[in-house]
Amino acid sequence: MVSECDVVVLGMGPGGEAAAGQLAEAGLDVVGVEAELLGGECPYWACVPSKMMVRAGNLLAEARRVPGMAGSARVEPDFPLVHARIRDEATADWDDAAAVERFTRQGGRFVRGRGRFTGQGRVEVESGSGRETFTARRGVLLATGSAPSAPPVSGLGQVPYWTNREAVSAAEAPASMLVLGGGAVGVELAQAYARFGTRVTLIEASERVVSAEEPEAGELLLRVFRDEGLTVRTNARAASARYADGTFTLTLEDGAELSAERLLVATGRRPRLDALDPEALGLEPGARRLEVDAHMRAAPGVWAVGDLVGEGAFTHAAIYQADVAVRAILAEAGLGEPGPGADYRALPHVTFTDPEIGSVGLTEKKARERGLTVRTGLAQVPAGSRGWIHKAGNEGLIKLVEDAERGVLVGATSAGPMGGEVLYGLTVAVRAAVPTTTLRDMMYAYPTFHRSVLEALKDLAAG
Numbered sequence: 001m002v003s004e005c006d007v008v009v010l011g012m013g014p015g016g017e018a019a020a021g022q023l024a025e026a027g028l029d030v031v032g033v034e035a036e037l038l039g040g041e042c043p044y045w046a047c048v049p050s051k052m053m054v055r056a057g058n059l060l061a062e063a064r065r066v067p068g069m070a071g072s073a074r075v076e077p078d079f080p081l082v083h084a085r086i087r088d089e090a091t092a093d094w095d096d097a098a099a100v101e102r103f104t105r106q107g108g109r110f111v112r113g114r115g116r117f118t119g120q121g122r123v124e125v126e127s128g129s130g131r132e133t134f135t136a137r138r139g140v141l142l143a144t145g146s147a148p149s150a151p152p153v154s155g156l157g158q159v160p161y162w163t164n165r166e167a168v169s170a171a172e173a174p175a176s177m178l179v180l181g182g183g184a185v186g187v188e189l190a191q192a193y194a195r196f197g198t199r200v201t202l203i204e205a206s207e208r209v210v211s212a213e214e215p216e217a218g219e220l221l222l223r224v225f226r227d228e229g230l231t232v233r234t235n236a237r238a239a240s241a242r243y244a245d246g247t248f249t250l251t252l253e254d255g256a257e258l259s260a261e262r263l264l265v266a267t268g269r270r271p272r273l274d275a276l277d278p279e280a281l282g283l284e285p286g287a288r289r290l291e292v293d294a295h296m297r298a299a300p301g302v303w304a305v306g307d308l309v310g311e312g313a314f315t316h317a318a319i320y321q322a323d324v325a326v327r328a329i330l331a332e333a334g335l336g337e338p339g340p341g342a343d344y345r346a347l348p349h350v351t352f353t354d355p356e357i358g359s360v361g362l363t364e365k366k367a368r369e370r371g372l373t374v375r376t377g378l379a380q381v382p383a384g385s386r387g388w389i390h391k392a393g394n395e396g397l398i399k400l401v402e403d404a405e406r407g408v409l410v411g412a413t414s415a416g417p418m419g420g421e422v423l424y425g426l427t428v429a430v431r432a433a434v435p436t437t438t439l440r441d442m443m444y445a446y447p448t449f450h451r452s453v454l455e456a457l458k459d460l461a462a463g
């Protein structure tokens, strides 16, 4: 069967859902195709459930900070409560009926099935009821997201390891867990599980956890993790994996053997290109992502957003790109102006560990690699008034990266209690290129965590 429409959106994660809804509300006939759950990874297996686990773990950690500061507290973790909250409040037991209804109310047509983009505005969908082809008059928007990527470790493919999906939907916390990979997924889940009593060993190939962040932030997190009792092995790579009698064993390249009840593999994600016709999109063999222009156009009549395009695998990036693509599609349909293209100079992200690590723009290393004349400023959160008052759990730092020739910030890191919230002002500063002299010549409410920005600015000016 062949059906016509204005736009087909292939993949209804945060990027596809945001774009499809807006296009339908603008009056276009939109078909949204989704193989699994409308909403994608973020609400069901990623951002939302993982942050519920983090929130619960942080509550336990705060309660453990009571002695010596406020009295005494007995803390008894109960992991099934977190699972129940994820099941009932976050995911409706992994049911997307509410999201489907919302999209339908916006005027969209929802099709559950696995689609394939075959070029010339055509998407073929396989579903329980057979095969259906949709042809789009105005264009196709690709938003198939990303999938976990496991390293080539001997035996790993034969063992029942966890990805983020099993880790956020588990009903019980294991007694022990190996976490392979110390990026955002690894560190957030490692700390949350450890706070529920799981004995966690984190194995990271590079010299630091969160290695894409400023080294100071990675070192801070490593220190906090070790103080909390997590075992962290950096510069460590797994050589082989095996599983027997309920126990996973990783043999590292240096010969060390590590065992635990569970193994979480969190070694990155790769864009899902499998549903895209390579010829129609000019994809080279071995391509790792789908390239797009500033208006998210991958080819004439084809737009793409989200993890698929590899410009920061974050929900807010996918939604921002969806806005850009929607404007471009509507403009081509004679409905409005395309407006500005995507601008990643002030792409923020937050790793929701405790301390939270927020960062925006360039790290010092990246700024130097771009040939900028760099000045940096550093301040320690515990040395500030609010950090000192806060005491237990006050670890954190602010690092600023200035393009000294222009006198503006091109990057910043804000680690600490509410580090992600403190990041907001720094994101505005980077995006709007606020002169660092102006940032120094303004007031910062006393005693806030963000006052440490002023200390970092003084350090920067001292050169």
Ligand SMILES: Cc1cc2nc3c(=O)[nH]c(=O)nc-3n(C[C@H](O)[C@H](O)[C@H](O)COP(=O)(O)OP(=O)(O)OC[C@H]3O[C@@H](n4cnc5c(N)ncnc54)[C@H](O)[C@@H]3O)c2cc1C
Pocket: 010, 011, 012, 013, 014, 015, 016, 033, 034, 035, 036, 037, 038, 039, 040, 041, 042, 045, 046, 047, 048, 050, 051, 113, 114, 115, 116, 143, 144, 145, 146, 164, 185, 272, 275, 305, 306, 307, 308, 312, 313, 314, 315, 316, 317, 318, 352
């Ligand atoms: C554990 C974890 C925690 C995270 N936490 C955060 C966070 O706190 N903040 C943040 O900003 N980001 C976070 N992320 C990243 C965030 O989840 C992703 O960046 C976001 O989901 C990307 O959205 P997307 O629309 O590009 O793709 P996805 O969410 O991957 O959705 C793509 C959709 O396309 C569907 N699909 C794929 N192929 C086909 C096909 N052939 N036919 C039909 N449908 C198809 C999939 O089923 C899926 O539903 C986290 C990720 C993980 C793994």
Ligand SMILES: NC(=O)c1ccc[n+]([C@@H]2O[C@H](COP(=O)([O-])OP(=O)(O)OC[C@H]3O[C@@H](n4cnc5c(N)ncnc54)[C@H](O)[C@@H]3O)[C@@H](O)[C@H]2O)c1
Pocket: 151, 180, 181, 182, 183, 184, 185, 186, 188, 203, 204, 205, 206, 209, 210, 211, 236, 237, 238, 266, 267, 268, 269, 312, 313, 314, 349, 350, 351, 352
């Ligand atoms: N709070 C957030 O915004 C958030 C949270 C989780 C995930 N995410 C998104 O999801 C993406 C995927 O997260 P991720 O943590 O899986 O990937 P990642 O790329 O952030 O980190 C993967 C880590 O695994 C390490 N690694 C790779 N191969 C290894 C090996 N063989 N042995 C040991 N370590 C190895 C890498 O050095 C790296 O530190 C992130 O890049 C991010 O965009 C965002």
